[in-house]
Amino acid sequence: xxxxxxYSAVRSHSVLICSKLQKEDYxxxxxxxxxxxxxxxGHTTWFFETFILIPNAFGYQPFNPDYNYVFNSYYENIxxxxxxxxxxxxxxxxVDDVFQYRAYVDEAMEKYLPAxxxxxxxxxxxxxxNHEQQHQELLWYDIxxxxxxxxxxxxxxxxxxxxxxxxxxxxxxxxxxGVYEVGHQGENFHFDNELGRHKVYIQNFSISTRLVNNxxxxxxxxxxxxxxxxxxxxxxxxxxxxxxxxxxxxxxxxEGLWHRYSLSGLEIxxxxxxxxxxxxxxxxxxxxxxxxxxxxxxxxxxxxxxLEWGKLWEWTESAYLPYPGFSKxxxxxxxxxxxxxxxQKVLRGASIATPAHxxxxxxxxxxxxxxxxxxxxxxLSK
Numbered sequence: 518x519x520x521x522x523x524y525s526a527v528r529s530h531s532v533l534i535c536s537k538l539q540k541e542d543y544x545x546x547x548x549x550x551x552x553x554x555x556x557x558x559g560h561t562t563w564f565f566e567t568f569i570l571i572p573n574a575f576g577y578q579p580f581n582p583d584y585n586y587v588f589n590s591y592y593e594n595i596x597x598x599x600x601x602x603x604x605x606x607x608x609x610x611x612v613d614d615v616f617q618y619r620a621y622v623d624e625a626m627e628k629y630l631p632a633x634x635x636x637x638x639x640x641x642x643x644x645x646x647n648h649e650q651q652h653q654e655l656l657w658y659d660i661x662x663x664x665x666x667x668x669x670x671x672x673x674x675x676x677x678x679x680x681x682x683x684x685x686x687x688x689x690x691x692x693x694x695g696v697y698e699v700g701h702q703g704e705n706f707h708f709d710n711e712l713g714r715h716k717v718y719i720q721n722f723s724i725s726t727r728l729v730n731n732x733x734x735x736x737x738x739x740x741x742x743x744x745x746x747x748x749x750x751x752x753x754x755x756x757x758x759x760x761x762x763x764x765x766x767x768x769x770x771x772e773g774l775w776h777r778y779s780l781s782g783l784e785i786x787x788x789x790x791x792x793x794x795x796x797x798x799x800x801x802x803x804x805x806x807x808x809x810x811x812x813x814x815x816x817x818x819x820x821x822x823x824l825e826w827g828k829l830w831e832w833t834e835s836a837y838l839p840y841p842g843f844s845k846x847x848x849x850x851x852x853x854x855x856x857x858x859x860x861q862k863v864l865r866g867a868s869i870a871t872p873a874h875x876x877x878x879x880x881x882x883x884x885x886x887x888x889x890x891x892x893x894x895x896x897l898s899k
Contacts, residue, residue: 520642521630527646528623531558534656537674543612546605547666550890551659556588556604559615561649562622563588567595568641568850570622574629580621584610594849643706644850650872657870662890665767665778672782679779681869684791685825688726692819694719699818700840701879710854711879713842717815722898724812724820728827729803729895732788734795735775737803738764748805753798756887766794766889791827791894797862797886800832800895810834812898814881817865821878829894830864830871830882837861837883861885868892 518526535543535554543555552560563584570577579585587607589598599607610618633639657678664671700714701707743763746754756762764770767778768786775786795803804810812820814835837858845851861883867876870892884891 545663549602551662552604555612555615557652557656559588561652562619564645566622580618592849654870658891670783673780677780678869681828682790685727689723691723694721697819699815710881715841722816725897728791731786731790731792734792742806748802793894794889795893796889797832809897809899814863826866828869829892830868831866831896833863835863837863
């Protein structure tokens with residue numbers, strides 16, 4: 518596949534994800550963590566315009582100079598930007614404007630890419646494609662949150678990614694204590710937070726071969742798990758109390774019967790399906806209730822070759838911190854991962870919304886422990 522073909526395929530997939538939406542769906546921002554789909558489509562386009570075309574394509578003129586302010590996400594080096602909470606206030610540029618922006622940049626990239634040979638710029642293009650694929654996963658999270666918080670619980674489409682949620686037979690894998698190597702190695706694409714490869718000492722541990730399912734988590738609820746402060750971290754108990762949390766996100770009890778909102782609409786809870794949209798707080802409390810714990814990210818990586826993924830990001834007990842020898846790139850691209858290495862927990866694996874090659878076993882996803890709008894689940898360790 519040529520570079521242009523790869524670029525075109527990635528860019529088309531973002532549009533495909535949004536193709537089931539009504540135009541009004543593109544502009545909604547219910548909470549700070551959710552960005553309107555329109556903004557994702559504009560921001561991923563801005564990345565190619567800002568980092569590839571403007572500095573490198575001779576004669577390129579920006580589509581609209583104001584878009585640098587509108588679609589910059591968190592790059593302080595690039596300049597001022599719309600505050601994240603205000604993205605839903607952007608009635609302009611319109612949805613049509615954003616699609617015109619995408620077409621304009623894609624046309625310029627189609628002319629620019631065939632003659633591109635500079636290895637540093639080629640790396641930037643690859644980063645831009647992986648960046649857009651990360652936003653494709655975020656689009657799934659945000660679309661589900663937007664539709665799932667609509668009082669009518671509309672379906673996205675009857676045929677959707679959630680049919681990929683699977684679970685396997687229960688079992689345990691045992692690993693002996695010793696020194697193991699973790700971290701990325703090889704020439705294939707990776708993010709800077711996966712470097713460098715290093716040794717860790719791990720004690721004896723066992724890890725479950727499958728994710729916790731809805732039926733098991735429902736037992737935790739019925740046993741009063743959300744009312745027992747002994748199971749929760751102090752910060753978690755404050756979060757639970759202040760937000761009146763009583764069940765996973767998208768769970769609803771209707772006339773004594775538990776339902777879950779999915780991309781197909783509101784459905785009766787499927788007992789064998791992995792429990793999803795779980796915060797770290799909830800995952801840790803459930804593990805405490807079971808007399809177990811969550812794995813560390815290093816235990817998870819060591820075990821990953823023998824695990825069947827349930828297609829949910831899996832919370833670990835590890836704080837998101839730099840590996841030995843980590844260094845940030847100069848300028849704006851150095852803001853991509855490094856500046857978020859505080860107050861976050863690592864998740865490992867992949868989800869049903871994850872592009873295939875992003876599911877490598879060294880990939881380090883990270884979120885604040887209270888968040889649960891992503892496709893996250895629980896794997897137990899002991």
